[in-house]
Amino acid sequence: MNDARSSRWSSWVSSRYVGPLAVALSVMVLVVTESSFRQMQNISTDREASVETQLAVGGLRRALLFMESAKRGYMLTGRKDYLEPYVQQEAAFQTLLQRAERVAARDPDQGARVLRIIELAKTKHSEMQEVLARFDRGDRDGAIDLTLTDLGREAMSEISLLADDVIREEIAFYDHSSFARDRVVVGARIGIWLLVLLCVGGALSLMRLARSQEREREEYLRQLHAERDRLDEEVTQRTAETVELARHMERVREDERARLARELHDELGGLLTAAKLDVARIRKRIQDDTGTKQQLMAHLSESLDAGIKLKRRIIEDLRPSSLSNLGLRATLQIQCAEFAERSELPVDAQIEDVVLPPERALAIYRLVQEALTNVAKYADATRVRVSLRRVAQDVEVVVEDNGRGFDTTLRSSSGGHGLQGMHFRIRSCGGDVNIRSAPGAGTTIRAVLPV
Amino acid sequence: MSQIRTFLVEDSPVIRSNLVAALEDLAPVQVVGYAESADDACHQLRELQDGGECDLVIVDVFLKSGSGLDVLRCLRESGTPARRVVLTNYATTEIRNECLSLGAQAVFDKSRDIDALVDYCNSVAGD
Numbered sequence A: 001m002n003d004a005r006s007s008r009w010s011s012w013v014s015s016r017y018v019g020p021l022a023v024a025l026s027v028m029v030l031v032v033t034e035s036s037f038r039q040m041q042n043i044s045t046d047r048e049a050s051v052e053t054q055l056a057v058g059g060l061r062r063a064l065l066f067m068e069s070a071k072r073g074y075m076l077t078g079r080k081d082y083l084e085p086y087v088q089q090e091a092a093f094q095t096l097l098q099r100a101e102r103v104a105a106r107d108p109d110q111g112a113r114v115l116r117i118i119e120l121a122k123t124k125h126s127e128m129q130e131v132l133a134r135f136d137r138g139d140r141d142g143a144i145d146l147t148l149t150d151l152g153r154e155a156m157s158e159i160s161l162l163a164d165d166v167i168r169e170e171i172a173f174y175d176h177s178s179f180a181r182d183r184v185v186v187g188a189r190i191g192i193w194l195l196v197l198l199c200v201g202g203a204l205s206l207m208r209l210a211r212s213q214e215r216e217r218e219e220y221l222r223q224l225h226a227e228r229d230r231l232d233e234e235v236t237q238r239t240a241e242t243v244e245l246a247r248h249m250e251r252v253r254e255d256e257r258a259r260l261a262r263e264l265h266d267e268l269g270g271l272l273t274a275a276k277l278d279v280a281r282i283r284k285r286i287q288d289d290t291g292t293k294q295q296l297m298a299h300l301s302e303s304l305d306a307g308i309k310l311k312r313r314i315i316e317d318l319r320p321s322s323l324s325n326l327g328l329r330a331t332l333q334i335q336c337a338e339f340a341e342r343s344e345l346p347v348d349a350q351i352e353d354v355v356l357p358p359e360r361a362l363a364i365y366r367l368v369q370e371a372l373t374n375v376a377k378y379a380d381a382t383r384v385r386v387s388l389r390r391v392a393q394d395v396e397v398v399v400e401d402n403g404r405g406f407d408t409t410l411r412s413s414s415g416g417h418g419l420q421g422m423h424f425r426i427r428s429c430g431g432d433v434n435i436r437s438a439p440g441a442g443t444t445i446r447a448v449l450p451v
Numbered sequence B: 001m002s003q004i005r006t007f008l009v010e011d012s013p014v015i016r017s018n019l020v021a022a023l024e025d026l027a028p029v030q031v032v033g034y035a036e037s038a039d040d041a042c043h044q045l046r047e048l049q050d051g052g053e054c055d056l057v058i059v060d061v062f063l064k065s066g067s068g069l070d071v072l073r074c075l076r077e078s079g080t081p082a083r084r085v086v087l088t089n090y091a092t093t094e095i096r097n098e099c100l101s102l103g104a105q106a107v108f109d110k111s112r113d114i115d116a117l118v119d120y121c122n123s124v125a126g127d
Helices: A002-077 A080-106 A111-137 A140-148 A151-285 A292-318 A322-326 A328-343 A358-379 A417-428 B013-026 B038-051 B068-078 B093-101 B114-126
Strands: A347-351 A384-391 A394-401 A432-437 A443-450 B004-009 B029-035 B056-060 B083-088 B106-109
Touching: A002 A080, A002 A111, A002 A151, A080 A111, A111 A140, A111 A151, A140 A151, A151 A292, A151 A417, A151 B013, A151 B114, A292 A328, A322 A328, A322 A358, A328 A347, A328 A358, A328 A384, A328 B093, A358 A384, A358 A394, A358 A417, A358 A443, A417 A432, A417 A443, B004 B013, B004 B038, B004 B114, B013 B029, B013 B114, B029 B038, B038 B068, B056 B068, B056 B114, B068 B083, B068 B093, B083 B093, B083 B114, B093 B106, B106 B114
Parallel strands: A347 A384, B004 B029, B004 B056, B056 B083, B083 B106
Antiparallel strands: A384 A394, A394 A443, A432 A443
């Protein structure tokens, strides 16, 4: 039951949804990779910006410190070479300021602080410039006074505080973002693994489904073959049964005919002959009389003759005892002679003396009987030929007439079952029947049997 | 006229009794015996021949066992002077020829040639 249900489910899934499912999974893979990629890019950009902020702020502070240190050295020694670093740094100072301004512009978190640092840096710078200017003029006291206002020192210490804050926060952000990056990577990996596993699972279940469908088809075919074999067997059996039944019916018929013929011959024949003998005896006794008695006896004798003739004909048609007593040749000759007399057709009989087992002799007799009956009924012929001869290991029977003929392809016109019965009998003796005919061209029935 | 001692080979009792009565009525025939089968006929005929007691044998072709032709054959072999004629239902040309070639003097059809048989018997008696 489970198998059936799961196979039905999976076939339902696969039949309608396998296509869209495959597309969806592929799109998911794209989505996962694309979004991870974007996230990684963003993290990267943020980190670079953070570093830039740190460098900008730190750079500015360092420049100011160098300048302050150089200024103090110069002011202590009065030597111009101690002011070298101040000049150098001052050259780059504008660039550093611009850099810091760019950072302030794009960084919303630190922007205020950086702007403040820039402001303070400018203040400090102008303080240092003024101090140096006064020193260079020779106004040492003026320079010291300006220094003692602590403007510079306070600006510097605030710059330091702010810069430390910024840098500390940026460092914290930088560390934090590496976690985010790891999370994205892991997420992407998990996502892709999951999707790949789903694809593999889908493919496996599709393969299993295909296999089970293949098995079902094989099973179906096998059942089909088994059914067909069974039907073949049944058909063969039924055919054999039918053939056996036909044979049995034929045997029964022949037995019946034989019985009737025997009774007619034995009983009726004897009675008619006895009657004829009595007629002979009465005639002797009335041979001196004239007139009615003679006439009546003559008429009685004729009636008896007619009766005997009729009896003979019926016996011949039923079962010629002459077959077993006189043999096939004599029987066929008698048959032809009586047919010629009855139908008033000339019959050319060429019968060889061939010895055959009784069943085959009877089959040939029946064949000729049926053929002659058909000639009388349908053919409208003027000549009939009947021949029986031996050809190598076979015996050949031919009944030929020059009558109307018929179309052999039409079953009904060939006398139907009569001829079919012929076929069957001859074939069950191991022989074959061939009927050649055409409208207006007469009919030839030819049968060949093994001896 | 002397009696013709006649032996009958015929398997149908009805025909036999009627034939015996008719022959004895219409001709100087004395039926001395009968047989229903070829073997019995040959056996009895041999005994009769030894006693010289048979002038005419009337043989039917179709018997219960064997055929009238066998009887004709064994009569020929025995070399008896008795006459033999065939009385049959199927007096076709072939059968006639066959019987005559086996030594029969005449062949009569049971239905048509009864009178001829009677005439023959009478003519034998006249000899």
